[in-house]
């Protein structure tokens with residue numbers, strides 16, 4: 021619980037840039053995994069945070085990763101942030117943690133502050149408190165686990181209850197590299213996303229398929245919503261995704 025309280029305090033401190041020395045229990049565990057025991061995970065993680073807090077940006081947005089435990093939220097974030105895959109033993113996230121990444125959209129530096137939440141039910145009341153500040157939510161299920169897909173409707177109900185009305189939502193079917201174990205088809209994911217009017221794609225934190233695209237699409241949508249010039253055509257996130265999406269043959273059934 022101390023980690024969670026610290027995380028809540030931390031969020032308030034981020035804008036004043038005093039947050040860089042905070043490392044949650046989750047970060048320590050996962051940074052240690054990433055480092056494979058070669059480096060001290062804690063200190064490396066702190067350095068990364070300092071670097072990203074100080075990186076130049078024009079505009080910043082908060083993005084949250086949501087979905088059942090073990091769907092791959094942390095792995096998707098690590099793939100996007102560090103270009104690596106967290107394989108090996110699964111260690112569940114404790115509470116909530118964040119990473120920053122600056123991406124370029126139309127010559128503008130867009131900082132995404134990405135909050136990685138614990139999927140386990142027992143942390144739900146803690147993570148609810150963060151929904152209202154998020155401008156975008158990436159909602160993940162695991163294409164090899166039906167329960168995680170069936171729970172998407174419940175996640176969306178929570179989102180409608182706790183998040184801002186105009187929050188950008190994207191549905192991601194993760195682990196698309198696991199073709200042999202797939203139980204949810206691409207079409208089922210697409211159909212559900214259409215019902216809720218949200219963009220959809222399948223991703224793989226392992227191979228990296230569509231991970232960069234998911235965050236790029238979110239960054240573009242948020243940038244255009246907030247800084248749209250009168251002469252600029254409206255950004256259409258669905259069209260952008262369709263034009264950029266990688267449909268690797270391994271990932272379709």
Ligand SMILES: Nc1nc2c(ncn2[C@@H]2O[C@H](COP(=O)(O)OP(=O)(O)OP(=O)(O)O)[C@@H](O)[C@H]2O)c(=O)[nH]1
Pocket residue numbers: 087088089090091092093094095096106107108109110111112113114137138139140194195196197198223224225226227
């Ligand atoms: N094959 C494959 N495995 C993945 C992928 N993404 C995640 N995993 C594995 O799935 C397990 C869970 O990944 P996490 O990223 O820790 O899951 P999480 O959603 O953050 O889980 P919580 O922290 O409990 O909410 C780990 O063993 C990962 O290695 C993927 O795209 N492909």
